[in-house]
Amino acid sequence: MVSSDSSSELQISTADLDTPIQSTEFFRSLVENGSDAIVSIDQNSSILYANQSVERVFGYRPEELIGEKLTVLIPDRYHDAHFKSVDDYLESGERSIDWNGIELPGEHKNGHEVQLSITFEEHSYDGQQVFSGIMRDVTAQVERADQLERQNERLERFASIVSHDLREPLQTARATLAVAQAGNEEALDELDEVFDRMDALIGDVLTLAKQGQTVGEPQEVALQDIVEDSWSIVGTEAATLETTPTLSTVDADPERLRTVFENLFRNAIEHGGENLTVRVGTLSDTAGFYIEDDGSGFEDSATETLFDYGYSTKKENTGFGLSIVEDIVRAHGWSLTAMTGADGGARFEVETQ
Amino acid sequence: MTDKESDATETESPVVLAVDNEKRVVQAFELWLNDDYSVETATSGQEALNQMHDGVDVVLLDRHMPGLSGEDVLEGIRKQGYDCHVAMVTAVDPDFDIVEMPFDYYVSKPVDEPTLQSIITELLELREYEDKVSELYRVCQKITTLEAKKPRQRLNEDERYQELLEARETLQATTRELVTTREMSAFEDIFEAKQ
Numbered sequence: 001m002v003s004s005d006s007s008s009e010l011q012i013s014t015a016d017l018d019t020p021i022q023s024t025e026f027f028r029s030l031v032e033n034g035s036d037a038i039v040s041i042d043q044n045s046s047i048l049y050a051n052q053s054v055e056r057v058f059g060y061r062p063e064e065l066i067g068e069k070l071t072v073l074i075p076d077r078y079h080d081a082h083f084k085s086v087d088d089y090l091e092s093g094e095r096s097i098d099w100n101g102i103e104l105p106g107e108h109k110n111g112h113e114v115q116l117s118i119t120f121e122e123h124s125y126d127g128q129q130v131f132s133g134i135m136r137d138v139t140a141q142v143e144r145a146d147q148l149e150r151q152n153e154r155l156e157r158f159a160s161i162v163s164h165d166l167r168e169p170l171q172t173a174r175a176t177l178a179v180a181q182a183g184n185e186e187a188l189d190e191l192d193e194v195f196d197r198m199d200a201l202i203g204d205v206l207t208l209a210k211q212g213q214t215v216g217e218p219q220e221v222a223l224q225d226i227v228e229d230s231w232s233i234v235g236t237e238a239a240t241l242e243t244t245p246t247l248s249t250v251d252a253d254p255e256r257l258r259t260v261f262e263n264l265f266r267n268a269i270e271h272g273g274e275n276l277t278v279r280v281g282t283l284s285d286t287a288g289f290y291i292e293d294d295g296s297g298f299e300d301s302a303t304e305t306l307f308d309y310g311y312s313t314k315k316e317n318t319g320f321g322l323s324i325v326e327d328i329v330r331a332h333g334w335s336l337t338a339m340t341g342a343d344g345g346a347r348f349e350v351e352t353q
Numbered sequence: 354m355t356d357k358e359s360d361a362t363e364t365e366s367p368v369v370l371a372v373d374n375e376k377r378v379v380q381a382f383e384l385w386l387n388d389d390y391s392v393e394t395a396t397s398g399q400e401a402l403n404q405m406h407d408g409v410d411v412v413l414l415d416r417h418m419p420g421l422s423g424e425d426v427l428e429g430i431r432k433q434g435y436d437c438h439v440a441m442v443t444a445v446d447p448d449f450d451i452v453e454m455p456f457d458y459y460v461s462k463p464v465d466e467p468t469l470q471s472i473i474t475e476l477l478e479l480r481e482y483e484d485k486v487s488e489l490y491r492v493c494q495k496i497t498t499l500e501a502k503k504p505r506q507r508l509n510e511d512e513r514y515q516e517l518l519e520a521r522e523t524l525q526a527t528t529r530e531l532v533t534t535r536e537m538s539a540f541e542d543i544f545e546a547k548q
Binding site: 160163164165167168170171172173174175176178179182187190 | 465
């Protein structure tokens, strides 16, 4: 009915829009309330205009910026490049950088850097050349990308080490089988050990892959209980456990914390030697606890490689135990340090601050 | 070389030195290779270096060993000037660090008997090829030197010069054949890649 001649009646011509868009208020509102920060400068990089969103992105109120040099929003190391870039453009008319969505860091009022995606525009106003930057805060995206990249690297290293650690016993198994087939019965018994080792490795790898990175909701846990539980699982008669009476409580995922102690105790017992004493206590100068033994210590091992995947000085070990410990400690937001203890043994400190 | 040839106790079969810290691994290598080669074994890097001698043709070398690593042994072998060929037999995934390592072959564990056999065959053929090319070079040098000094007629009359010509022909045929035999497929790859 009404649509009999839609083409002329329903189309809105640009002429119809002229009235609202010509109103300054329309533009002001559009620019002020956009989610992107917009800053305009003159040829000398003095700020002529900044919209409301600069406060959210840079921490400055717009009026704080007017008249300032643009370099207040640029990290020091980019100042020279900025001025050169503007001068070069004014001289040659050639754009030395991408004007459309280039990623550069900005500097927040409180000093930290903000990752920005910036689009530049230029126009003439009142007889002078004006440059504007439309800036979007992409810090979260950049951090996410970095995190993914780190995760990929970690995964790649992990896969490479796991494949190494499975290939080695696989070669031993194949060789041992060949020796057994050639008539050596003893070799056959050794196959069992090789398979046990591969089994332990797969178990450790699963622990790392599945749970290492995350912890459950932390709860208040009595260290004394966790320590005794863990010792009852891995402790041996040849070794003694001592705990200081001051052992407090920590906020932790109890299951994951038990894994920490089990692995550290196992590490101490396997490397410490005969008549070993393992001591657990509270750190004196900061919140946290330590596990120390009076064994032979780290000897020649560099402490920074201790936590690497697959690092072990013993061939029968998987070398994943301390990696698991470190992952769990980190997932709690704590830090782990390895050092030589008072008696020359191994000492691990966990700071829970 | 002449020492080896004159040594009456030395067998004719090529010598392979197998190095791995797992005793069973070197034992199996020995079982697999014993029929065709004279196999010597070492279960540590230090032992391998102590055992090296001029007669060793191929070394099978583990990388990840306590004490002296495979890389250390490889370096030691090269530094001491042995001209054997070395195959790294290892569970370590190759990374860019291998660029700096003077080995001739890299294979990932686990390896079985046929793999090991084909690696050794290839490395021994490489050795033979290198020897023949050096010999060919020497013969050609002598021919060129004589041709520059002696008139054509004297050359044609000289038996020793004629022998050199024959030797050159034979060596050219042999090296060409070595490159094109099926076993030398790796060689073909080398020349393909160059083009």
